[in-house]
Amino acid sequence: MKEMVVGSEIARREAPSPPPQALVERLKDYGQEDVFCLWDELSHEERDQLVRDIEGLDLPRVDRIIRCSLGSQGPPQPGIEPVPESCVSTVEERTLTERERWWKRGLKAISEGKLAVVLLSGGQGTRLGSSDPKGCFNIGLPSGKSLFQLQAERILCVQKLAAQSADGSSSVIPIHWYIMTSPFTDEATRKFFESRKYFGLDVGQVTFFQQGTLPCVSRDGRFIMETACKVAKAPDGNGGLYAALKSSKLLEDMAMRGVRYVDCYGVDNALVRVADPTFLGYFIDKGVATAAKVVRKAYPQEKVGVFVQRGRGGPLTVVEYSELDSSMASEINQSTGRLRFCWSNVCLHMFTLDFLNQVAHALEKDSIYHIAEKKIPSIHGSTMGVKLEQFIFDAFAYAPSMALFEALREEEFAPVKNANGASYDTPDSARLMILRLHSRWVVAAGGFLTHSVPLYLTGVEISPLSSYAGENLESICRGRTFHAPSEITF
Template identity: 80%
Template sequence: MAELVVAAAAPAPAGRWGAAPPQELLERLKDYGQEGAFALWDELAPEERDFLVRDIQSIDLARIDRIVRCSLRSQGGPVPVVQPVPESSVATVDDRSPEDKERWWRRGLKAIAEGKLAVVLLAGGQGTRLGSSDPKGCFSIGLPSGKSLFQLQAERILCVQKLAAQSTDAPGNTPQIHWYIMTSPFTDETTRKFFESRRYFGLEPDQVTFFQQGTLPCVSPDGRFIMETPYKVARAPDGNGGVYAALKSKRLLDDMSARGVKYIDCYGVDNVLVRVADPTFLGYFIDKGVSAAAKVVRKAYPQEKVGVFVQRGRGGPLSVVEYSEMDASMTTEINQTTGRLRYCWSNVCLHMFSLEFLNQVTNSLEKDSVYHLADKKIPSIHGYTAGLKLEQFIFDVFTYSPSTALFEVMREEEFAPVKNANGATYDTPDSARLMLLRLHSRWVVAAGGFLTHSVPLYMTGVEVSPMCSYAGENLEAICRGRTFHAPSEISL
């Protein structure tokens, strides 16, 4: 397979380079201690030498050297002192009044109608753990409609656009929510073709922008490039936090500004219940006047493997601590006043940012150049080699935010991840499908409908098309007095 790739990617004439590597490039590699990339030059065929030279030339050596040095230096440093998130930073479900929710909903719809919201989707992952090599967004969890994750999310955008149009004095003018979809080198082409073949699920093609996240060389524990083949540096995607560098380098933040965007909704593709472009969350964000916000759910149990929000130091910024970084006492510590876990606010990758903040933070992230180091077995010329992948995480930006607010949501209403194949104990297509069907069944009953079923209701339910309702609203005309047999889809 590697030989085929080399042949397809080598338009340069064979034999361009002679017995020695290009001297200037070799000297640059020596400056950064990476001359080992040319160690097997004498054994390479002419076209392989061409491929290797182009591969090295495509690497910003100064930037990668800075990232590797800063990341290795930060590893093993002192663990920051953290405190529980102050209650004043969290809008809990119990504290919200119907008047609050209505005000935020209307304020969010107004901003959407004015074109101030864009949506960024993190869709670079493959469904490997689900038994599929396709992008996760192409995956169907077995709903009655057979819809993929991408289709469910596209239709929620369509529904919000319609609601925003209806909320204005000119309901015939439907606003567009621009959808920026981050892919990876492994998912980009398939994702684009999936959207094209399905006519963008009813969205206008020009309101969807695909862009790829970056990749970074994999390095040995002492920072040397690992060679995947004698003529190719091993690389890996730069993590879901690579979205910030990609938005900046591809001038998509400028594109947002030119479109009049002020706020960005950012989320991961594998949440079946995600409320894309949620007007209530947007209205809350605007009302609080913060730079960043996140939806959170309470930890289900102390050992749940989720990152949680904390406060760095006393009075410091909010940030996320991964579950692997929490010791047993921190995981189980109880708030004696409330009886709940002190560190209970789980990060579920549902974020809102101001465009102004993203412009600032992308510069700060690049300047600091500190990435997470993941110990991995890297495919190399020596077989699988112990090495490091360099990644940024989507939540890294919260440390830089001058003001962050957390917005509690109910897990059963907004968080049903699809991460593992059926048969696993949690986060499977089956578990996510049941959560959606149960939620929509509650919507139907609340709207005056009735359900019949041939299997126990706790194992099934009905699916409400996003084209009918975004969050359970406007269903009375469809459901009142009618009986629906589960499992089935209710659609227009």
């Protein structure tokens, strides 16, 4: 009898404890109680991990996003129209006087500390054959500089130009650089900057912050479990910027620093003109809430999103290439002979801080995210599920006013998306675009080039510390000969 009592005591002690009842009830409210279905098979450590994972979710917000995004396709969208010509500043229409005025106005605003820069850097270089953050990638320039370094040095150069342009002052006002990472790139990005001593920038002028993640779900809205003790999650898209700026209180931080304008761009453009004074000056001149740089589509079926107008007189927004009917993509404007839908979105944007505050609240309130059906790593192997994302251009629908600014592809758009060997957007193609552009700068400044291989396969690299957009090169280049490939530093 005593043995039976002892045995029952051991059984009671070893019986698995149930999951926290209050948490179970909360999950039941949202139909997600299945996350505990393997509870009895978990170790104590795994149970603790699962509870922490669930408690880390803002369940009311996540549930609202899932319901709004899966349960509604949103209101019917009006038909799309080409962007009115009055909304675009084209290269051919700009006068030298305008360009000079915008350049000086932009430099003045920068010298007054009114511009901040936001970098979208949440992606890994998986398609490039690297698990490192994309910004760490070396595209093979003579200098061996990474994308992060090229961008940091452009910021340093603009700061110097702004200081030199300021009346009666030569002190450099730092441009604050806000770098949005993801849980997958944050630690590696911080360590990369630390090990390179922030590429010459002041440590205090760089702020790292993480974009959010959302659970991956089945088509009926149930959480997919990556493991028995972890919900599968994915970054919430580059449009997660707005929620991240709000939750990190960085919009208040910008206001405290005296920022009025925010330049925002993606990390994988090797030719990006970070903190472009001309674009900023144009933006201020137009007095709009937001603006975007655009390049002309290279051909009708190019895989880029294009700007459109939603209905006559409606807001400007972006339609992804997969959503644009092939016949519409090929339509020609009879008066110009060009594509009717020709303005490509290349993720180069300018915002007022006031508009960022407005849109951060508006997008969160609407809670409608884009649905991307993907294979999700799960406890049952790779399974089809849904990732929920917002895009940076979702904000444009809320803009009371917007303008587009044409940039030349060969001067400002060299995407690095695919590994060498692919047919487009590779490190090799981006490297060649930089070398060719800088070679043209040298020749325009009165220099000469020699080369041991065909010049169209090579060129020279000019350090961003020496020239931002080809300016101030005459005194160095005139009458001198440079051998390609090489880096020119002064």
